Amino acid sequence: MKIGVLGTGVVGEAIATALISKGHNVMMGSRSAGNEKAKSWKKKAGEHASEGTFNDAALHGELIFICLNGEYTLEAIIGVNAENLTNKIVVDITNPLDFTQGMPPRILEDFRIESLGEQVQSAIPQAYVVKALNTINYNLMVDARKVAGGNHNIFICGNDPDAKNKVKHFLVDNFHWTPEGLVDLGDIKAARCTEAIVPFWVMVWQSLGTPLFNFKVVK
Amino acid sequence: MKIGVLGTGVVGEAIATALISKGHNVMMGSRSAGNEKAKSWKKKAGEHASEGTFNDAALHGELIFICLNGEYTLEAIIGVNAENLTNKIVVDITNPLDFTQGMPPRILEDFRIESLGEQVQSAIPQAYVVKALNTINYNLMVDARKVAGGNHNIFICGNDPDAKNKVKHFLVDNFHWTPEGLVDLGDIKAARCTEAIVPFWVMVWQSLGTPLFNFKVVK
Numbered sequence: 001m002k003i004g005v006l007g008t009g010v011v012g013e014a015i016a017t018a019l020i021s022k023g024h025n026v027m028m029g030s031r032s033a034g035n036e037k038a039k040s041w042k043k044k045a046g047e048h049a050s051e052g053t054f055n056d057a058a059l060h061g062e063l064i065f066i067c068l069n070g071e072y073t074l075e076a077i078i079g080v081n082a083e084n085l086t087n088k089i090v091v092d093i094t095n096p097l098d099f100t101q102g103m104p105p106r107i108l109e110d111f112r113i114e115s116l117g118e119q120v121q122s123a124i125p126q127a128y129v130v131k132a133l134n135t136i137n138y139n140l141m142v143d144a145r146k147v148a149g150g151n152h153n154i155f156i157c158g159n160d161p162d163a164k165n166k167v168k169h170f171l172v173d174n175f176h177w178t179p180e181g182l183v184d185l186g187d188i189k190a191a192r193c194t195e196a197i198v199p200f201w202v203m204v205w206q207s208l209g210t211p212l213f214n215f216k217v218v219k
Numbered sequence: 220m221k222i223g224v225l226g227t228g229v230v231g232e233a234i235a236t237a238l239i240s241k242g243h244n245v246m247m248g249s250r251s252a253g254n255e256k257a258k259s260w261k262k263k264a265g266e267h268a269s270e271g272t273f274n275d276a277a278l279h280g281e282l283i284f285i286c287l288n289g290e291y292t293l294e295a296i297i298g299v300n301a302e303n304l305t306n307k308i309v310v311d312i313t314n315p316l317d318f319t320q321g322m323p324p325r326i327l328e329d330f331r332i333e334s335l336g337e338q339v340q341s342a343i344p345q346a347y348v349v350k351a352l353n354t355i356n357y358n359l360m361v362d363a364r365k366v367a368g369g370n371h372n373i374f375i376c377g378n379d380p381d382a383k384n385k386v387k388h389f390l391v392d393n394f395h396w397t398p399e400g401l402v403d404l405g406d407i408k409a410a411r412c413t414e415a416i417v418p419f420w421v422m423v424w425q426s427l428g429t430p431l432f433n434f435k436v437v438k
Contacts, residue, residue, distance in 0.1 A: 104412050112331055148437035155423075185422045193323050193419035200412035203404045204374075204436060215434040217423060218367035 004029055004061025006054050006076060008037040011093060011138045012067035018142035020045045022174045029057025031076070058084040063091070063170070064127075070096035070116050071108060077123050085127040089163045092120050092191075093133045093141070095198045103206070104199040117191025121159065128163035131191040132156045132171070135201060137211035144177045152214040155183050157190035183217065223248055223280025225273050225295060227256040230312060230357045231286035237361035239264045241393045248276025250295070277303040282310070282389070283346075289315035289335050290327060296342050304346040308382045311339050311410075312352045312360070314417045322425070323418040336410025340378065347382035350410040351375045351390070354420060356430035363396045371433040374402050376409035402436065 005016040006029045019026045027050040028038045038051035050060070058064055058080045068076055073094045096111035111119065117131040133141045135154060144150040154177065158164045164184060171177040185193065205211045224235040225248045238245045246269040247257045257270035269279070277283055277299045287295055292313045315330035330338065336350035352360045354373060363369040373396065377383045383403060390396040404412065424430050 104409065106332070106411075113325070152437045155419075183423065183426055185426055190323065190422050192325075193422045197416045197419045200374075200416045203409050203412045204402065207402055207404055208436070208438065210438065213436055213438045216437050217427070217432055218371045218435050219427065219429065219432045 001025070002060055002062045003027070004057035004059075004064045005067055006030075006057055006064065007067030007069075008035055008041070009067065009069070011141070012065075013037070013041055014138040014142050015065050015067055015093070016041060016049070017045060018175065020048055024048065024174075025060075026050070027052055027057045027060040029054040055080050055084060058088075061088065063089050066090060066092045066094055066120065068094055070094045070111070071098075073116060074119055074123055077120055080124075082124070082126055085124050088127050089166055090120070090124065090127045090129045091133070091167055092117050092129050092131045094120075095134050095195055097198060104203050106199065107196060111195065115189070115191040115195050117157070117195065118188050121188045128158065128160040129188060130156060130158035130160075130163055130167045131188060131194060132167055135194055135197060136214050137205075140212060140214060142175050144175060144181060147212055147214050148216070150176055150178055150181065152216040153181050153183050154214075155185050155190070155194045157185045157188055157194065159187045220244070221279055221281045222246070223276035223278075223283045224286055225249075225276055225283065226286030226288075227254055227260070228286065228288070230360070231284075232256070232260055233357040233361050234284050234286055234312070235260060235268070236264060237394065239267055243267065243393075244279075245269070246271055246276045246279040248273040274299050274303060277307075280307065282308050284310045284312060285339065286312050289313045289330070290317075292335060293338055293342055296339055299343075301343070301345055304343050307346050308385055309339070309343065309346045309348045310352070310386055311336050311348050311350045313339075314353050314414055316417060323422050325418065326415060330414065334408070334410035334414050336376070336414065337407050340407045347377065347379040348407060349375060349377035349379075349383050349386045350407060350413060351386055354413055354416060355433050356424075359431060359433060361394050363394060363400060366431055366433050367435070369395055369397055369400065371435040372400050372402050373433075374404050374409070374413045376404045376407055376413065378406045 042049045096108040096116040097105040099105045121129040244267045261268045315327040315335040316324045340348040
């Protein structure tokens with residue numbers, strides 16, 4: 001499958017690398033083509049890897065992952081040609097966190113009422129935005145088995161049921177999530193909640209001393 | 220032990236009833252003495268139960284539980300005579316939620332930066348405020364075994380380590396929590412995080428169809 005990954009940070013690199021290892025054809029997108037981190041990744045990742053602008057990566061992908069710093073996500077998305085995202089599924093992994101005011105991090109002011117996930121969907125109404133994977137460490141995103149044999153939960157939301165289903169299957173097929181591990185919280189408005197728990201996740205990380213943990217819903 | 224429970228709603232009644240069953244001497248406090256719900260509870264709860272004002276209940280208690288609607292908590296606390304709370308441990312179970320804007324609920328505007336837990340501690344600096352139990356359903360608060368045999372987590376914070384330890388022991392001794400189930404997130408500032416996850420809890424409740432669930436941290 002042709003996949004566009006927007007972002008060259010640790011999350012983008014983890015997602016892109018995992019997808020290459022599963023046989024996908026992945027383009028990593030950044031603000032400008034020739035980004036040093038993207039070039040270095042491409043070199044390591046081999047023949048199915050490429051790099052370009054955000055716009056190039058969106059055009060390339062049948063499926064897009066947004067792996068950007070929450071603060072710059074909307075700006076990046078708005079800069080992509082609308083037709084390159086038309087009818088595509090966009091998995092939004094971003095978090096609008098502000099670490100500048102000390103711990104715990106805060107949600108950036110612009111996203112305290114309407115979440116970043118909702119604002120991404122509003123910015124690209126021609127795409128199907130699915131918020132997912134944003135509540136865990138990037139190493140765990142791409143291999144659920146790294147914690148408790150994969151027996152734990154992530155929380156998915158989005159307006160289009162078919163797009164959510166496709167993303168669920170993709171996560172099961174590529175990142176070792178179990179179907180029962182994927183909890184559907186409804187439409188994209190639920191991103192308010194899945195973004196709002198990330199400062200809590202950070203505090204639990206501090207308390208445990210490792211980011212390799214997750215939450216499991218128990219009844 | 221003499222315990223004051225501020226609040227006559229479902230949370231206050233659950234806590235007060237469970238503590239009576241453990242042999243404690245419990246006074247339920249409300250805005251004015253003779254509250255119908257408090258009188259009705261007292262009648263059912265028997266000879267170790269009493270009712271009075273918030274101030275009466277604070278005076279009565281060696282340990283105080285705040286089980287009020289988040290919106291009215293500060294007002295109630297500020298109305299209590301300062302000396303009735305001096306050097307006492309106050310367990311704050313409240314959540315500053317606004318359900319008037321539809322789902323998911325929002326955090327009330329006054330508590331989006333500085334949490335209700337912090338503001339309660341600031342309002343009563345002569346007391347040791349411990350934020351606990353606010354992330355679960357009231358039936359589960361008082362008997363951890365009601366979900367997954369008690370094998371799940373709650374998150375505790377507060378400025379005084381000794382007060383937190385006493386609350387942990389109290390929860391283990393009275394409400395069947397296991398020591399490993401109690402995750403300490405540090406000082407009262409962490410209440411920002413444990414309050415912020417409650418809208419998420421509400422969405423998971425909707426998704427599961429039952430409030431009798433909890434989160435378990437898995438590594």
